[in-house]
Amino acid sequence: xxxxxxxxxxxxxxxxxxxxxxxxxxxxxxxxxxxxxxxxxxxxxxxxxxxxxxxxxxxxxxxxxxxxxxxxxxxxxxxxxxxxxxxxxxxxxxxxxxxxxxxxxxxxxxxxxxxxxxxxxxxxxxxxxxxxxxxxxxxxxxxxxxxxxxxxxxxxxxxxxxxxxxxxxxxxxxxxxxxxxxxxxxxxxxxxxxxxxxxxxxxxxxxxxxxxxxxxxxxxxxxxxxxxxxxxxxxxxxxxxxxxxxxxxxxxxxxxxxxxxxxxxxxxxxxxxxxxxxxxxxxx
Numbered sequence: 001x002x003x004x005x006x007x008x009x010x011x012x013x014x015x016x017x018x019x020x021x022x023x024x025x026x027x028x029x030x031x032x033x034x035x036x037x038x039x040x041x042x043x044x045x046x047x048x049x050x051x052x053x054x055x056x057x058x059x060x061x062x063x064x065x066x067x068x069x070x071x072x073x074x075x076x077x078x079x080x081x082x083x084x085x086x087x088x089x090x091x092x093x094x095x096x097x098x099x100x101x102x103x104x105x106x107x108x109x110x111x112x113x114x115x116x117x118x119x120x121x122x123x124x125x126x127x128x129x130x131x132x133x134x135x136x137x138x139x140x141x142x143x144x145x146x147x148x149x150x151x152x153x154x155x156x157x158x159x160x161x162x163x164x165x166x167x168x169x170x171x172x173x174x175x176x177x178x179x180x181x182x183x184x185x186x187x188x189x190x191x192x193x194x195x196x197x198x199x200x201x202x203x204x205x206x207x208x209x210x211x212x213x214x215x216x217x218x219x220x221x222x223x224x225x226x227x228x229x230x231x232x233x234x235x236x237x238x239x240x241x242x243x244x245x246x247x248x249x250x251x252x253x254x255x256x257x258x259x260x261x262x263x264x265x266x267x268x269x270x271x272x273x274x275x276x277x278x279x280x281x282x283x284x
Contacts, residue, residue, distance in 0.1 A: 035255075042248040060249040068231055068250060074257065077211070077227045079142060081261070084149045084210045085203050091150075092157025093199055097187070099158060100165035114155035122152065122215040130219035140222025148216040153206045160205070164198035165191075204265045211258050228254050 042060055044053030064070065099107070117125065129148060130139060138144035168191065176186040192199075214229050221230055232254050235247050 038248050042252045060245040064246045064250040073231045081210050083146045085207050088153040088157045088206045092154045096158045096161035097165050100162045117152040126216045126219045142225045144220045145225045148220045149210050157202045160202040
């Protein structure tokens with residue numbers, strides 16, 4: 001009886017492992033097939049009713065670059081991403097420290113307020129936010145796009161960093177104050193090195209989120225403040241006849257830019273370090 005139950009568990013376990021691997025492989029194959037289709041289409045001279053294009057060319061990249069002014073779009077995208085990541089860190093990390101170390105009336109309500117931009121769809125608050133920015137004269141400007149993107153990213157950094165701050169023993173701060181360190185000096189020289197892994201991980205996620213943020217940027221951006229993801233949408237939906245290869249070439253440029261950002265960011269942060277740090281804390 002016991003051996004039969006053990007055998008049934010073994011078979012069930014093997015079936016479960018097989019199902020997990022089959023699902024994972026199916027997902028990866030489909031993803032790679034979609035990417036390969038876009039890549040081949042972006043280089044195809046013509047591709048109709050055949051497994052492979054009739055020929056290959058790079059003219060669609062030059063066409064997309066000139067038609068959609070991608071040089072200016074990439075510069076704006078870089079400026080927006082850099083500013084949002086920098087300001088999210090400068091505002092979010094000190095705010096997370098204050099939220100973790102201070103008790104005050106309405107703290108739970110403030111935490112709920114921080115959660116709202118992350119829980120509800122951006123389009124829900126994006127329309128009234130865009131209205132306010134246009135009334136303030138910031139609509140259609142670079143700073144309007146930056147401010148709109150800060151609405152979800154600053155609360156995100158705060159919520160990610162609060163557990164990191166809470167893991168630091170308050171006695172470390174007390175010892176620094178005993179030796180004469182003020183709040184600013186203690187934060188820069190004592191807390192900042194301890195919080196650095198969490199800060200880098202949070203800002204990496206902010207970077208990815210900002211590159212991919214369509215709704216808020218679309219509602220606020222103007223002709224001179226369009227990011228790459230909005231330009232890609234405009235290329236697909238703008239009137240007129242346009243070769244699909246040109247749009248695919250633009251999609252490839254978007255994917256390449258995102259990949260470059262990620263590769264550069266991953267030189268400074270390990271995305272598994274949050275889990276590693278948590279395991280170390282639990283072990284102690």
